[in-house]
Structures are given as C-alpha cells and as structure tokens.
Amino acid sequence: MRTLEQTTQEVLDLASKHFHVPPGSLAPEDDFFKKLGIDSLQTLEMLSRLENHFGIELPDYEVQGVSDFRTLASRIQSRL
Amino acid sequence: MKSFTGKTLRWAWRNSVMELTLDREPANEIGLAMLAELEQFVSAIEGLAPETSACIIHSERKHGFSAGADLRELYHGSAQLSGKERVSGVRAFLERIHAVFNAIDAAPFTTIAAVHGVCFGGGFELALTCDIIVADKMARFAFPELRLGLIPGFGGIPRLKRDLGNAFIRELLLTGRSVNAARAQGVGLVAQLAAEGEALRIARATAEQIVKFDGVTRAAAKKFIKPIPHEELRREIDLFCELFERPAVMAALGKFVESTDAMPYLP
Numbered sequence: 001m002r003t004l005e006q007t008t009q010e011v012l013d014l015a016s017k018h019f020h021v022p023p024g025s026l027a028p029e030d031d032f033f034k035k036l037g038i039d040s041l042q043t044l045e046m047l048s049r050l051e052n053h054f055g056i057e058l059p060d061y062e063v064q065g066v067s068d069f070r071t072l073a074s075r076i077q078s079r080l
Numbered sequence: 081m082k083s084f085t086g087k088t089l090r091w092a093w094r095n096s097v098m099e100l101t102l103d104r105e106p107a108n109e110i111g112l113a114m115l116a117e118l119e120q121f122v123s124a125i126e127g128l129a130p131e132t133s134a135c136i137i138h139s140e141r142k143h144g145f146s147a148g149a150d151l152r153e154l155y156h157g158s159a160q161l162s163g164k165e166r167v168s169g170v171r172a173f174l175e176r177i178h179a180v181f182n183a184i185d186a187a188p189f190t191t192i193a194a195v196h197g198v199c200f201g202g203g204f205e206l207a208l209t210c211d212i213i214v215a216d217k218m219a220r221f222a223f224p225e226l227r228l229g230l231i232p233g234f235g236g237i238p239r240l241k242r243d244l245g246n247a248f249i250r251e252l253l254l255t256g257r258s259v260n261a262a263r264a265q266g267v268g269l270v271a272q273l274a275a276e277g278e279a280l281r282i283a284r285a286t287a288e289q290i291v292k293f294d295g296v297t298r299a300a301a302k303k304f305i306k307p308i309p310h311e312e313l314r315r316e317i318d319l320f321c322e323l324f325e326r327p328a329v330m331a332a333l334g335k336f337v338e339s340t341d342a343m344p345y346l347p
Contacts, residue, residue: 033342041107041143043342044198044258048218051260059257060222064343 002080007054008073014053015046015069028070050076081124088114091121096133097287098125098189103140110202110234111150115176122183129188133295134287137184137210138194138280145195145219146203149234155333167325174233174317177202181235185209186308188299190290194283195219196276200258200345205236208243211302212286215261215270216279222258224345228336229329233320238312244268256346 002010012026019036026035038046050072051058056079066072082093088104100121102108110118125135139145158166184191184206193207196216204221207213225232231253240249248267252259264270274282290298323329336344 038342040342040344041147041198044220045143045218047258048220048260052217052262057260057263059255060343060346061255061257064346 002077004074004077007077007080008070010053011050011069011073011076014049018046018049026069028073029068031067032069032072033067054080056080081120082128084117084120084124086117086120089117089121091124093124093128093132096131096291097284098128098132098135100135100137101140102138102146106141106147107143107198108139108141108146108203109150109152110146110148110177110206111153112173114150115173115180118180119176122180125187126183130295132189133291133293133298134190134192135184135187136192136194136280136283136287137206138283139196142197144197144203145193145199146206147198148201148203148205148224151228151333152337155330155337158330158333163325163327166330167321170233170324171317171321174320177234178313178317181205181209182308182310182313185235185239185306186303188302189295190287190298190302192283192286194274194279195261195270196279200224201232201236202234205232205234205239208236208239211306212271213264213269214272214274214279214283214286215264216274216276217261218276219261219264219270219279220258221252221261221264221269222256222345223252224256224258226253227256227345227347228332229326230323231316231320233316235313235316238309238316240269241312242307242309258345 008028016023016026054076062075084091089102091100104114191210192212193210194214195207196219199207199219200222201224223232244267261270261273265273272282
C-alpha cells in the first residue's frame, strides 16, 4: 500500500512526464492548472492518465475544484 | 462518391472498406456544417452499400473522437429567437441528425468506431451508432447534457439502453461523470481496448477480418441482432424539445459558452 507521500510523488512524476515539465520542478502545493498550463480537454487527459496509472476510477466530480497536486493525490489515495 | 473532402470531415472507400475521418477544430463539435457533410456521407454509403463490407469512423483531432454537439453554435443561433422559434429550430436539427444516425446504425455492413480521447455527448452518440467500438486506453465517455438542463438528443440513451444495462446508463446520465475506456470495456460498451494511438490500426485489422464474411449473411446477422429503437428515439426528440423550451437551458448554455472552468461539463 502506497503512502500519501508516495502517491503524491507518482502524481508529480506523471504530470512532469506527460506535460513536458522538467522533473523536480513541480511541488505538491503547486496549482497544476497554472504550472502545467492545461485546458479542459487536457484535464480529461490527465484524469485518464491518473486512472490508468493507479488502476482506479476517479469520478470527475471528486476532483472538480481541486487544483493542487497534494489534494489530488489525497483523492487518489482514498481509492487505492 | 468513393472519396470526399469537406470542411469538417472526409471519407475514402478502398477494397470494400469505407473510412470516415472527422476533422473539425477543435474537437469535432457537431454543428450544421458537420451535419450537412454527414448527410452527404449517408447518401454516399447508401449508394456504395452493395460493394461495402465495413466502415470505420475515426477522428483526426488530437483531443479525441468528438466533444459532442456544437454548443456555441446552438447558443448563438438560438439566443435571438423566441422560445417557439428556438424549439422549432432545434427540432429540425434533431430530425436531421436522427435520420443520419439511424442510417449509419442500420447500414447493411459492419461499422466500427475507432475512439480516442474525448467522446462526449453527441460524439458518444455517433460512436453508439456503430456495431463495434474500439477504444484507445485514453478514451473517455460521458453524457454531460444534464448539466445544461437537457437529456442527450442524438439518440444516445435509447441506443445505450439497447446495448447495455440500465444501471450503468443511469450512472452516466444522472451524474454527468466521464468513464475511462477500461470501465467502458468492463460494462460491454467497448469491444476492444487499444494502446495509446493504436485504435485506428486495430479497427483496420478488425475490418480486414469482417471483409472475409459473406455480405448477405453479415447484413442479415446485423439486422437480426441490432434493432433500431425507433419508438424511444421519437420520444427522446419530444422530451429534448420539451426541456429545451425552458429558459434555464439558455442560461446554462450561456454559462457553458462563457466558462473557463477545467470541467465545464459538470455543474
């Protein structure tokens, strides 16, 4: 079972890899919309990548309004 | 017409397989221009039906198969009209799109939707007219219409009800959430899962298999197993128009058009 810290790190690594941001440049408290510069269609892409990576389902309304990596990771953690 | 290139889509027929490519910026929103070209496509496949074994529908757009109806066009085209004119205009559009979707649904050859990325609302309803859905693992499906005070209007619910269990439909419709390709395969919506970027290749391989069957048997088998839910489709148009008449719908459409939310399809 992953810890919240491990989950958060995996979310950061995944975001960095797929949205072309240098590794290590993202922090848990960062606003991912601002840091990654993603729009609504790319938000769906991120949701799919997270679901596929963690093998979970994350209903859109659970992450609606979430903008930082740490909170996003905690939503994922509650479904692992 | 064996090949065509329009403003929103193109098609090419080769070796008894038709390929329809949706290609309208930004994400294949279905408005009047795409509807008119889909009508041309239906005329073409009716003429080519005797020599066609399979048809693949896919998208050239990076973000996905289709984000659904062109809500901006719907809003801007309706905003200046009276309530009665609005409903009359939307009913005329729905009658035309239903005629197109029913024709694809009932085509006497095997149809395959190769789906990637966003497959929402009207785009999802187009995919549902196909006999087989091949989905890239990054595909997402949703019916976000309740957020606008509407139900899906291009035949999605009657077709999904024909194909799947009611519980899954209720979850999609009544929460507006999107589901990924793996879940969609789990409930039987998606026939085959493809790796990222591979849905079209797998759809083509499937079409190569389909071509081997006798055409008369293939058409008879399809007609036997895939009835068109005409009565429910008519009721859907009536209910959609009834809901569309309410002022709340125009307010919700206006909010959507202006939205910069990350998830504008949720309330």
